[in-house]
Amino acid sequence: MKKPLIEIENVSFQYDYTQVLKNISFRVEEGDFLALLGPNGSGKSTLLKIILGLLKPMSGEIKLFGESSSTFKHREWIGYVSQKSNAFNSGFPATVQEVVKSGLTKKLGLFKRPTRDANDKVRAALKAVGMDAFMQRNIGELSGGQQQRVFIARALISEPKLLILDEPTVGIDHENVQSFYDMLVKLNREQGITMILVTHDVDTVSNRISHVACLNQTIHFHGYKNEFDNISQDAREAWYGHSVRKIH
Numbered sequence: 491m492k493k494p495l496i497e498i499e500n501v502s503f504q505y506d507y508t509q510v511l512k513n514i515s516f517r518v519e520e521g522d523f524l525a526l527l528g529p530n531g532s533g534k535s536t537l538l539k540i541i542l543g544l545l546k547p548m549s550g551e552i553k554l555f556g557e558s559s560s561t562f563k564h565r566e567w568i569g570y571v572s573q574k575s576n577a578f579n580s581g582f583p584a585t586v587q588e589v590v591k592s593g594l595t596k597k598l599g600l601f602k603r604p605t606r607d608a609n610d611k612v613r614a615a616l617k618a619v620g621m622d623a624f625m626q627r628n629i630g631e632l633s634g635g636q637q638q639r640v641f642i643a644r645a646l647i648s649e650p651k652l653l654i655l656d657e658p659t660v661g662i663d664h665e666n667v668q669s670f671y672d673m674l675v676k677l678n679r680e681q682g683i684t685m686i687l688v689t690h691d692v693d694t695v696s697n698r699i700s701h702v703a704c705l706n707q708t709i710h711f712h713g714y715k716n717e718f719d720n721i722s723q724d725a726r727e728a729w730y731g732h733s734v735r736k737i738h
Contacts, residue, residue, distance in 0.1 A: 492519040494556070495652050495684055496541060501550030503536055509707065510536045514550070516703055516712040518652070523678045523685045525695060525715075528705040534688050537705065538654060541686075542570060555651070569645030569653040571638070573660040586632070586640050587612050587625045593644035615643040618681065619673055634661035635670055646677075653677070654686045667691070671698050704729050 496518040503511040510533045518524055528534050539545040540552065543559060552559040555567065590612045616622040619639040629637060638658055645653060655674070659667050675698045677683045689695055702718040704711040710729040711718060 492521060494519050495554070496686075497551075497553040497556075498541075499551045501540065501547045501552060503533075503540065503545065503547050511540075511547075512708045514705075514709055516709050518684060518686060518701075520651075520684055521678070521682060522701050523675070523699045524687065524701040524703055525692065525699045526686055526688045526703050526705060527690070527692060532706040534705055535656070538570075538656060538686075538688065541654065542568065566648040567651045569642075569648065569650035571641050571645050571653070571655045571658055573657050582629065584629055585625070586616065586621065586627050586629055589629050589640055590615055590644045590647055593647040611647050612643075615647040616640070618646055618677065619643045633663075633666075635663065635666040638662060638670065639673065642673075642677075646683075650683065652684045652686070654688075656688045657690070658687070659689070659691060671695055674698070 494517045498517065499515050501511060501514040502509070514537065526534055526537075536545065540547055541554075541559075543562070543565065546560075554562045555564070587609070591608055593615075594608060594611070613622055613625065616625060619642050621636065621639050621643060624632065624636065624640075629640060632640065638661070642653075642655075642658070659670060662670055674685060674687070678685050687695065687699070696715065699715050701713065702711065702715050703709060704718075704726075706729055711721065
């Protein structure tokens with residue numbers, strides 16, 4: 491039986507007088523590849539911040555790896571990759587090796603020096619995303635897709651059990667999106683890393699995911715991808731508040 495890595499029960503959150511999340515309940519289990527869908531302003535970013543411990547819910551309960559989020563200590567078990575275009579200055583003077591090695595800070599602590607095998611860990615993380623040949627290249631010399639692979643390697647170096655990606659294909663050209671998603675599938679299936687992928691690109695990713703969660707202030711659907719395929723177009727549009735393309 492698969493272990494639940496995230497258990498969310500009746501979680502609500504609001505900014506001032508604006509309610510963003512209302513009675514959210516769902517779980518993510520070991521080995522899942524979950525696509526989190528929802529229109530802009532639906533609360534996706536807020537939900538991620540709550541899972542990451544950056545925000546506290548107004549009500550409800552969150553468990554991470556079977557433990558209350560308030561007492562959970564192993565934050566290095568959760569890797570996070572944000573939208574590259576909003577999170578990183580590509581002109582920053584650092585090599586790929588230096589960028590990935592900085593990911594060890596989360597596991598070691600801010601003032602501890604990397605261990606002797608740090609370079610081996612960097613190489614292994616870059617190899618997992620197909621970027622080991624670029625270790626000495628300046629990060630600003632890489633394409634958008636290559637940079638995003640490096641950021642995933644940076645998250646992988648702390649050996650996470652769960653990887654959360656917030657619209658990771660922003661800034662990646664269309665020709666490279668397919669191979670990028672193929673890489674995520676390989677990490678999920680071969681390395682056993684559980685995935686939560688926030689995306690609007692449901693058509694491209696549909697044959698790679700195992701589960702879907704539809705969020706618009708509350709969870710309108712959470713289940714297997716093939717169950718989501720059978721939901722009517724009218725129901726989807728009612729959740730989103732506007733017309734949507736059906737996943738295929």
